[in-house]
Amino acid sequence: MNYQIEKKDLPALLQQWMQIAQVFAPVKVENFTQFKILSNTNELVLNGPLNTRYPPKSLFLPQSEVLLKYQDRDFTTTTLDKQQRIIFGIRPCDAHAVTLLDTVFDDQDNPDPYWKTRREQTTLVGLGCNEPRETCFCTTVGSGPFDKLGLDILITSLDDVYTLEVITEKGAQLVADLPSLKDDNQQQMLEVQDRALDYLHPAFECEGIKEKLYNIFESEYWQQVSQSCLGCGVCTFLCPTCFCFDIVDETQRGERVRNWDTCMFRIYSQEASGHNPRPTRSERTRQRIMHKYAYWLDQIEQIGCTGCGRCIHYCPVGIDIREMIGNARVWREA
Amino acid sequence: MSEIQTLIRDEAVRLLEAHLVDVVVGFKAGTTPLHPQPAFVTNVQEAQNLLMDGFCQNNLATYLTRLPKEQKIGLVARGCETRAAHALVVENQHARDRLYLIGIPCQGILSWRKIEAEVGEDVLSAEETGKTVFIKTRNGNFKLNRQDFIHDTCLHCQHPDPVSPDIMLGDPSPITVPESSDQLVQGFAILKPSERYAYFSQEAERCIRCYACREACPMCYCTECFVDHTSPRWAESMISPSGTHAWHIIRAFHQTGRCVSCGACERACPMDIKMTYLTDKLNLDMRQEYGFEVGMDDASQPPFAAFSLDDKDQFVS
Amino acid sequence: MTKPWKPKITLFQCQWCLYAEADQHWVDHQLPNNIYLVKVPCTGKISPLYILNAIQGGTDGVLISGCLPEKCHFKEGNLGARRQLDEFSRFLNYIGYEEDRVRFAWLDLQDRGRIQQELARMEKDLLEMGPADKLTTRLPAWEGEDA
Numbered sequence: 001m002n003y004q005i006e007k008k009d010l011p012a013l014l015q016q017w018m019q020i021a022q023v024f025a026p027v028k029v030e031n032f033t034q035f036k037i038l039s040n041t042n043e044l045v046l047n048g049p050l051n052t053r054y055p056p057k058s059l060f061l062p063q064s065e066v067l068l069k070y071q072d073r074d075f076t077t078t079t080l081d082k083q084q085r086i087i088f089g090i091r092p093c094d095a096h097a098v099t100l101l102d103t104v105f106d107d108q109d110n111p112d113p114y115w116k117t118r119r120e121q122t123t124l125v126g127l128g129c130n131e132p133r134e135t136c137f138c139t140t141v142g143s144g145p146f147d148k149l150g151l152d153i154l155i156t157s158l159d160d161v162y163t164l165e166v167i168t169e170k171g172a173q174l175v176a177d178l179p180s181l182k183d184d185n186q187q188q189m190l191e192v193q194d195r196a197l198d199y200l201h202p203a204f205e206c207e208g209i210k211e212k213l214y215n216i217f218e219s220e221y222w223q224q225v226s227q228s229c230l231g232c233g234v235c236t237f238l239c240p241t242c243f244c245f246d247i248v249d250e251t252q253r254g255e256r257v258r259n260w261d262t263c264m265f266r267i268y269s270q271e272a273s274g275h276n277p278r279p280t281r282s283e284r285t286r287q288r289i290m291h292k293y294a295y296w297l298d299q300i301e302q303i304g305c306t307g308c309g310r311c312i313h314y315c316p317v318g319i320d321i322r323e324m325i326g327n328a329r330v331w332r333e334a
Numbered sequence: 335m336s337e338i339q340t341l342i343r344d345e346a347v348r349l350l351e352a353h354l355v356d357v358v359v360g361f362k363a364g365t366t367p368l369h370p371q372p373a374f375v376t377n378v379q380e381a382q383n384l385l386m387d388g389f390c391q392n393n394l395a396t397y398l399t400r401l402p403k404e405q406k407i408g409l410v411a412r413g414c415e416t417r418a419a420h421a422l423v424v425e426n427q428h429a430r431d432r433l434y435l436i437g438i439p440c441q442g443i444l445s446w447r448k449i450e451a452e453v454g455e456d457v458l459s460a461e462e463t464g465k466t467v468f469i470k471t472r473n474g475n476f477k478l479n480r481q482d483f484i485h486d487t488c489l490h491c492q493h494p495d496p497v498s499p500d501i502m503l504g505d506p507s508p509i510t511v512p513e514s515s516d517q518l519v520q521g522f523a524i525l526k527p528s529e530r531y532a533y534f535s536q537e538a539e540r541c542i543r544c545y546a547c548r549e550a551c552p553m554c555y556c557t558e559c560f561v562d563h564t565s566p567r568w569a570e571s572m573i574s575p576s577g578t579h580a581w582h583i584i585r586a587f588h589q590t591g592r593c594v595s596c597g598a599c600e601r602a603c604p605m606d607i608k609m610t611y612l613t614d615k616l617n618l619d620m621r622q623e624y625g626f627e628v629g630m631d632d633a634s635q636p637p638f639a640a641f642s643l644d645d646k647d648q649f650v651s
Numbered sequence: 652m653t654k655p656w657k658p659k660i661t662l663f664q665c666q667w668c669l670y671a672e673a674d675q676h677w678v679d680h681q682l683p684n685n686i687y688l689v690k691v692p693c694t695g696k697i698s699p700l701y702i703l704n705a706i707q708g709g710t711d712g713v714l715i716s717g718c719l720p721e722k723c724h725f726k727e728g729n730l731g732a733r734r735q736l737d738e739f740s741r742f743l744n745y746i747g748y749e750e751d752r753v754r755f756a757w758l759d760l761q762d763r764g765r766i767q768q769e770l771a772r773m774e775k776d777l778l779e780m781g782p783a784d785k786l787t788t789r790l791p792a793w794e795g796e797d798a
Contacts, residue, residue: 029540030606031451049450053604054542063542064572071793131472134366134456228372230396230549234604237544250570252708255792257572265545267562316546316602317392318369523745531747531785560700568700576707576788587699587742590735615745619738638738641730643720647737649755 001172002181003164010162011041014088017174021084021123024059026052035059035087046089046157050129050136051308055240056094057101059087060118063237067247067256080114085122086174093136093306095126095150096143097240103300104243123170126151130196135309137203137322143306145196156189163189203322204329206303210294212329217286221331225324226285228317229264235311235319236262241292241304244268263287289324336462338438339386341503342410345436346381349408355434359397360410361390367460368446372397386410388444388462388480393598395419395552398428406432412440413493414596417629418552420497421592421636427555430632437499439507441480442488443597447606449483452476487597487610490515497630515595515614522611534582540605541578543571547609548585550602553592560584586612591620591636594629657685658711658777660770663701665694665717667724668758674766686770693717695728699739702753706743707789712752712777716766719757729757748785751776 005013017023018038026033027043033052038044068077098119105115129136129145138144148154152171156163163181166172181189236242237260246261261268264285269278278284296304305321312320346358362373362383370390374397375381394409395418401407407428409419416435423430449457449469459470467483469476488494492514494507522530545561548554561569561581569584570577586593586609593613600610620626623646624637662678669675682688687710691697694717705713715736723729736755744750756769 031447032606064574066792069792071791074793134458227374228397230546230602232546232549232602233542233544234546234602237542238604246571248564248571250567250572252567252704253570253576253789253792257570259572262544312366314604315369316550318364318366318371320365323365527744527747527749527785529747530745534746566700566704568704570789574788579786579788580703580707583703583742583746584700587739590738612742612746616738616742619741623738624734638735641727641734643730645720645730645733645737647733647755648740649733649737649757 001166003175003178004161004181004185005178007160007162014041017086021086023086023088025088050133051091053238055238056087056090057097057240060098060115061243063260065114065258067258070254080117083121086125087122088125089127090124091129092126092145092147093138093143093308094240095124096147096306099150100241100302100304101243123152123174124150125153125155127155130157130192132196132199133309135312136200136307138307139200140203141303141305141307146193156192158185158188158192161185204326210297213290213294216328216331219331219333221328222282222286226281229281229285229319230317231264231281233262233264234314234316236264238310238314240308241306293325338504342386343381343384345503346375346384347378349434350378355408356405358408359394360384361386367457386438389446391443391601392550393418393552393596395422396550398422399555403428408434408436410436410438411496411499412438413495414594416496416499417493417594420632421553421594421629423632435499437496437502439504440494441507441509442484444483445485485597485601487595516618519615519618537607538578538582540607542605544604546602546604547599550598553589582609586616589613590616591626591638592628593617658774659685659709660712660714660773661687661689661705661710663689663691663697663715666690666692668716668718669766670760671763678766693725693728694732697732697736699735702739706786709787709790711783712773714769714773715755716758719759722760749780752783
């Protein structure tokens with residue numbers, strides 16, 4: 001069943017949802033957007049840059065999560081509220097990324113309770129991308145501007161109307177009262193979704209990428225490609241599929257916290273003995289690329305990148321992962 | 335292609351052919367128009383890729399502490415980059431005689447953020463000619479007045495031209511040196527304490543501790559930064575006011591008398607956090623209290639590296 | 652009956668600056684409960700990080716006591732500290748933290764009872780200023796029974 005809503009009626013729909021759940025949507029922060037809880041539908045920004053800078057993975061895996069508080073031998077563990085949540089306006093690349101992270105955190109044998117609880121309590125209402133950006137390459141890596149994977153509802157923006165395609169039962173519950181999608185709007189929706197693909201060109205060939213990367217593992221390619229890398233954490237922290245974390249006891253205050261970590265920092269792989277298996281930026285850059293484009297394929301047969309383009313746009317030195325993969329493909333030892 | 339670009343390429347070729355340097359550090363074209371990439375040129379062919387325009391937003395001096403100390407480095411350097419280079423020489427991070435400063439004039443670095451905000455969508459091409467920047471997007475062509483899109487720090491730059499370079503390419507910058515940031519600092523200082531603290535907290539709140547500011551900064555080169563210490567634990571790594579305040583306060587303070595006000599930190603920050611208002615205050619104090627300005631020569635010690643019996647203080651005695 | 656609020660003061664004391672035995676004894680054994688002592692071998696050891704840690708930990712005021720310039724037990728230790736600590740308190744003030752909460756006292760060899768005097772004066776001023784409400788972000792998180 002598919003539905004539609006006049007654009008002018010969207011605020012009212014959101015108000016309805018705000019009665020039954022916390023609604024997260026892109027709101028304006030400085031000159032960009034970020035997912036925050038809507039307290040007023042006026043805050044909503046849908047015509048800004050396609051993607052929020054800070055990824056919505058933070059809504060399932062917060063950058064800092066207090067696991068327990070302690071003093072001497074007493075401790076209390078954090079319990080999550082029973083809180084229904086709706087994430088409105090998430091882009092398909094980010095939703096696709098959430099499903100990739102499910103394979104890490106919603107593991108059959110050892111599910112992460114924080115992740116699992118949040119996932120169960122959350123409905124993802126996605127907004128497709130009519131005009132993907134120059135830095136988008138979702139179709140290259142198996143996603144797309146109207147990719148439904150991971151979404152409960154997919155919204156397409158037409159001129160005066162939003163169409164809502166229901167993908168799951170969870171999504172159906174939210175839109176049951178809306179008018180049905182009319183045929184002409186359905187037709188237009190399919191055209192818009194098709195036209196969006198015109199903006200995307202294959203950034204590189206994925207076939208055989210894993211093998212090629214393993215092939216050049218010991219080569220000098222990595223030295224060359226990592227020369228300008230500053231070793232900051234921008235790419236990993238803005239990445240919707242990166243999930244590495246560190247657990248630390250902040251002893252001065254008595255809190256055990258789980259924080260995002262990044263393989264781009266030297267201390268990430270620093271061992272207590274002083275040895276570091278990834279001593280230079282060469283090894284660390286290699287690690288990042290191998291993880292996304294080889295190891296994920298080994299583990300779950302999917303590429304660990306959804307082509308959102310944040311790392312390209314915000315890398316302080318303009319490093320482009322598409323260029324890195326493209327050059328890796330054609331690298332030949334001198 | 336601009337004249338300065340030809341001069342840079344020619345000089346790079348000259349230096350490499352004469353083995354006066356092992357590598358020339360400059361910029362080359364990136365994959366997107368507003369983001370040139372740092373380039374490390376070791377042969378004459380690669381020298382033809384060297385580029386220089388207003389979008390070159392990094393302070394290349396940060397690579398001086400990342401390349402081997404034995405290397406002879408030719409650094410394409412604008413005002414702030416030469417000052418950072420001199421400051422690093424004073425701190426013994428690279429030998430002056432293994433450093434060749436290729437001085438070039440600067441009219442201010444263009445802010446890709448300001449341009450994107452203005453044109454509202456992705457830039458397909460960007461070209462600079464004199465005082466104008468021509469931007470082409472999918473849906474429009476824009477002719478922008480260069481001066482309106484300069485990065486905030488550059489608006490107050492006191493040293494656009496290289497300081498004591500080994501060679502000066504092109505003519506000195508045509509711009510008149512703008513007003514310094516002292517007024518901004520003084521304007522901030524007279525706000526109510528609660529307002530100042532609110533501004534500080536507000537900016538710090540967005541911080542995601544990616545440390546792009548630290549890595550982009552030429553003067554932050556400690557192999558072990560204070561934030562990475564676990565014993566004692568100076569700054570918590572979690573996202574919360576405690577650790578984030580400590581990060582911003584102490585990083586700025588560790589730059590006292592060392593920061594060259596290039597603004598690379600702000601340009602690197604993915605969350606658009608303002609931080610130069612902190613170092614500007616510290617630099618102003620160093621100028622006023624000790625008559626010191628960093629990076630003007632290869633010998634003067636920064637104030638915190640020295641002391642004197644005659645120092646003044648506000649202490650009770 | 653609730654206890655009246657007493658400001659928490661952190662005292663960084665250079666171990667040489669209290670020449671009079673009576674004064675040092677008072678600091679070591681009779682220091683009031685609301686004053687926390689951190690003894691250092693010289694004020695030159697004090698890094699701004701210590702002061703920031705004390706402030707974030709919830710102290711309402713910081714007093715640093717050291718020897719007069721020219722009278723440093725290690726000759727120049729206190730001179731090394733002076734520039735940094737002087738600028739640091741000015742910097743904290745710039746971001747809104749009241750400058751008067753961070754004080755330094757140079758003590759002379761002949762001084763007697765100065766430390767008690769300075770602490771009492773600070774306590775009186777802090778009672779007027781009220782508890783510190785800025786930068787106090789690193790207080791214990793414990794919410795259990797004895798919080």
